[in-house]
Amino acid sequence: MIELNLAQALNGALDTALSSDDRVVLLGEDIGRTGGVFRITDGLRDKYGTDRVIDTPVAESAIVGAAFGMAIAGMRPVAELQFLGFSYPAYDQVINHVARIRNRSNHRFTAPLVIRIPYGGGIGAAEHHSESTEAIYAHIPGIKVVVPSTPRDARGLLLAAIEDPDPVVFLEPIRLYRAIKEDIPEIYRVDIGPVRVERSGDDVTLLSWGAMVKETRQAASVLEEDGISVEVIDIRTLTPLDRDGIVASVEKTGRAVVVHEAPLTGGFAGEIAATIQERCLYCLQAPVQRVTGWDTVFPLKRSEGHYLPSVDQITAAARRTLKE
Amino acid sequence: MSSGQIEPDGNPSMFGLVNSDGSVRDRLPITVEDLRGLYADMVEARTFDDKSMAMQRQGRLATYAPFRGQEAAQIGAAAALQDDDWVAGTYRDAALNWRAGYPWRLLVLGRTGDERGGELPNGVNVLPPSITVGGHMIHAVGLAWAEKLQGNSRIALTSFGDGATSEGDFHEAMNFAAVYATPTVFLCQNNGYAISYPTSEQTKSKTIAAKADGYGMPGMRVDGNDVVGVFVAVREAAHRARKGEGPSLIEAVTYRMGPHTTADDPTRYRDEAESRDWEDRDPLLRIRRLLAKAGGWTEEWQEDLETSASQVIEEAVEWAENVPEPTVEQMVDRVFAKRPRSLTQQLNETGDD
Secondary structure, three states: OOEEHHHHHHHHHHHEEEEEEEOOOEEEEEOOOOOOOOOOOOOOOHOOOOOOOOOOOOOHHHHHHHHHHHHHHEEEEEEOOOOOHHHHHHHHHHHHHHHOHHHHOOOOOOOOOEEEEEEEOOOOOOOOOOOOOOHHHHHOOOOEEEEOOOOOHHHHHHHHHHHOOOOOOEEEEEEHHOEEEEEEOOOOOOOOOOOOOEEEEOEEEEEOOOHHHHHHHHHHHHHHHOOOOOOEEOEEEOOOOOHEEEEEEHHOOOEEEEEEEEOOOOHHHHHHHHHHHHHHHHHOOOOEEEEEEEEOOOOOHHHHHHOOOOOHHHHHHHHHHHHO | OOOOOOOOOOOOEOOOOOOOOOOEOOOOOOOOOHHHHHHHHHHHHHHHHHHHHHHHHHHOOOOOOOOOOOOHHHHHHHHHOOOOOOEEEEEOHHHHHOOOOOOOHHHHHHOOOOOOOOOHHHHHHOOOOOOOOOOOOOHHHHHHHHHHHOOOOEEEEEEEEHHHHHHHHHHHHHHHHHHOOOOOEEEEEEEEEEEEEEEEHOOOOOOOOOHHHHHHHEEEEEEEOOOOHHHHHHHHHHHHHHHHHHHHHHHEOOOOOOOOOOOHHHHHHHOOOHHHHHHHOHHHHHHHHHHHHHOOOHHHHHHHHHHHHHHHHHHHHHHHHHHOOOOOOHHHOOOEEEEEEHHHHHHHHHHOO
């Protein structure tokens, strides 16, 4: 057991992968000399050399496209893109090639690569640095989209992603990188797929992922003080989605609030809410609530407080379901 | 109307060994027997192309992109590779892909609209054709890079058209390949048009080969209708790559004698006189002329070649058209290594009821 924050857990997972599997290489902008903009790859270039931890020119499409070719030729590349808002030049590679080669070749060629991308707001960053556009990745068949919210899941899911036979987009919540520490076992894997029951309860289910799990957890504590029994579900794998895990919880509580910081319209909460009404409409005591970011451009620092869902908004939504 | 290709045959700045009249510019570095082999391959490829066009008109194939006129560029390039080298080409590269090991039957199957056509035999390292323009060039950089990092001698060739050189992806792929000295051969088949847009209008660069200079790699312009010239140029680039000297760009100047695809009408954007002019530079015709002079070609042999090529292609078509219809389970099960439960649920919920 070792106590680590989320950033350290990711660094440790990459270290483990590099030391245990020669096929693993890391590539991305500034990941070598500086250890990446968030220092997630800190120290790995010195330890493994420039053929394993590769600084690249500023070219997101080429980073993902080259990683794709490497994966087909038998390697296990882990590409880093600096921010989700900078990932779109590579979106063509992801949607047209990475996600499709298994299908296009009927399993003859595969692309077991991981694309790590820091995402989300709350740190007062410049424009394009705070986005939460996971839904546009979750809409692509052929890739898996994973979003850890804890140091344990960060380690366990990243190692599972690197070992996965299919491509994984791995979204890292920027504002949780150094927010909490946890004891993590050295040998640790978390299956891609199943949701995690963060807290068990009977009255209402709060569902979230990534950075918003923190506010969701805080909201649950506030509600518990008022005698409300809250179940918190960390979705952690957006696709393939663990619908059974979601339904099992809502069947028990009869109430659901889905929380994400992405805009409302077309957000992934819609998928979850639709699943709940399809699978357990008759167990619902109240309409499913969504607490999300606004249908606006993600604002700059001085308006971030207006934009991001708050603990109060989450508790209010939960109370609405209990009033019905 | 503009002319697609502005460079005349026999341009001294363009490397080539066999002129369109069948005369040679220099001593050929291959035997007559090898040349007969390359010629036979081109005949077989053209037979496939003709058959595919006919089948598309009959509604038996989805949209088809013919390569007529580009056989020398494709067969010459593939012949210069080793059996297990990587090839990442386009929808117009059936001849290249076939010569690199992609069986005709799978090329036909793919064109009937069946993903199983992309399931190449083990050991054949040709990627299924890339349909989007330009996104695949970087794949050949990654493939070659991986081979280099793993200490293997395999190289990767990527084939693309003049149109793809306008994509930003061309820049990124060329730059990455040069920066990491990956064993990659960039083969541009400059066939005069990006659908309707002439090469002469697509760039202010004097040639496409000249662009290599800006990336710090050698660029070579070759007569793309001269199968021997292309073979020699690609063999040299492949040799450089295998020795660890990094990537090269080869611009094979050729001409797309047919339409962009079966959905295109080239009379809307180019003169028939131009197309007729290129007929005399047909890559098959010049080798036939040369072989005839060298006593390596007879009418009888030609007939034999055409008969056996037709037979081979007919067999491939017969096989492909008799592959059982795909099932919904097959569609669902080729997305991931292991079918996720969410897809099983969708399968169960969407099934007949």
